[in-house]
Amino acid sequence: MDIRFLESFVIVAECGSIAEAARRLNVTPATLAQRLRVLEGDLGHSLVSRAGRTVRATGAGLAVLPHARQLVEAARDLRAIAASDVPAGQLRLGATATALTGLLPQIVTTLNARHPSIDYFVRPGASVDLYHQVIGGELDAALIVQPPFAIPKSASWLTLRDEPLVLIAPEGFAEEEPRAMIARHPFIRYDRNQWGGQLVDAYLRGNGLRVREWLELDALDAIATLVHRGLGVAIVPDWAPPWPAGLALRKTVLPGGATRRTGVLWSRTGARIAAVRAMIDACAACYPTGKTVPG
CATH class of the missing domain: 1.10.10.10 (Winged helix-like DNA-binding domain superfamily/Winged helix DNA-binding domain)
Known part of the structure; x- marks a missing residue:
């Protein structure tokens, strides 16, 4: 057969x-x-x-x-x-929407140049789902938001990008101090079921900020587009470009705001470990300021 x-x-x-x-x-x-x-x-x-x-x-x-x-x-x-220790075979990867466009292309391009025998299966998804798929062995590695808890010893983590929280508003809105702007305009909330959305929620609560929330979304590009159309303001992580084309936005880094860390989580064992290690080397080459956290 x-x-x-x-x-x-x-x-x-x-x-x-x-x-x-x-x-x-x-x-x-x-x-x-x-x-x-x-x-x-x-x-x-x-x-x-x-x-x-x-x-x-x-x-x-x-x-x-x-x-x-x-x-x-x-x-x-x-x-x-x-293939023994030669990186080859299919890598099963996961990636969030922003990592899929902002991080993965450069990593795969670098990896292809070094190890053309590797091919790829890529599954898009939310960080929490992809995390469990790596830990459960369905995926070899995933580009996700760093979990808000310690990872198990069967896995490791490499931070690729620190993404500060930013207040985004349409360019046409009058310039105001962030607290006043958040209080004055309708607020589009980043979904609290997402780890990044939980950082936004913690910032609002920690600074005693009450918002006029009218919508809660898990898609950052959709949030940015709605803000561009003048439908409110939002707090989002400053994710890796590209952002949606043609947006006229003003970004303000929030004082004392938390940082969303995006990186790669990988399983430390498995038949494709040589290919996984090659991918991690490519990640480190593309984002040399990253920090590794073993499980």
């Missing part, structure tokens, strides 16, 4: 679309459909059903899916193990 065919089935089941899965795998939809037919012939059961452009796993497909994932992962691990 060809591992590529199993991987094709897994991707189709995750995407729910032959066309989207074909784009991910860089093959034609016809090639992907043929792989599914061959796999179904080998197993003697239909694995997917089609309804228009939507594809869903059948009962047999759902039963096979977790085992197929394990086999595909095991095959990737074998390639990494065979």
Whole structure:
């Protein structure tokens, strides 16, 4: 049984679309459909059903899916193990929205130049979710906000960027002292379920600031866009550029404000540890002022 065919089935089941899965795998939809037919012939059961452009796993497909994932992962691990200490195989990475655009491109570019045998699977998500996926072994490493607690000994942390809290307001608003501006205008809050949002909440409470909150969002680019449109002010971490294009914003670093630390969390064990170490070296090269915190 060809591992590529199993991987094709897994991707189709995750995407729910032959066309989207074909784009991910860089093959034609016809090639992907043929792989599914061959796999179904080998197993003697239909694995997917089609309804228009939507594809869903059948009962047999759902039963096979977790085992197929394990086999595909095991095959990737074998390639990494065979490479011994040479960084190779697939790195399973996670990244927050701001890290995905502001940090990851430079890191991957550097890593590609040094170790072209490494390829990548990247999962976007919130810091708290990606943290648990690294600790649980689903991901090898993730670019996230530093957790507000000690990390376990099975993992390590490298700070890549310190991001002070800034008050953002439209350029057209009259210049005021931050406390007065926060009191005067509607406030767009950074989601308190996010670790960065908890820093903002702690700053407001610690400084006795009461806000006229009308919206709470977890997307920093959306917050910045709403502020640009004159719908309020907000406190956000000064995340790595690029920020959304065309925004006319005034940033003010808050006195005594906390700093959000963004960095990389990684598992210290696993079949892909050589590739993980190579990635951490690339991170340190791209952001040389970072600080490592072992678990």
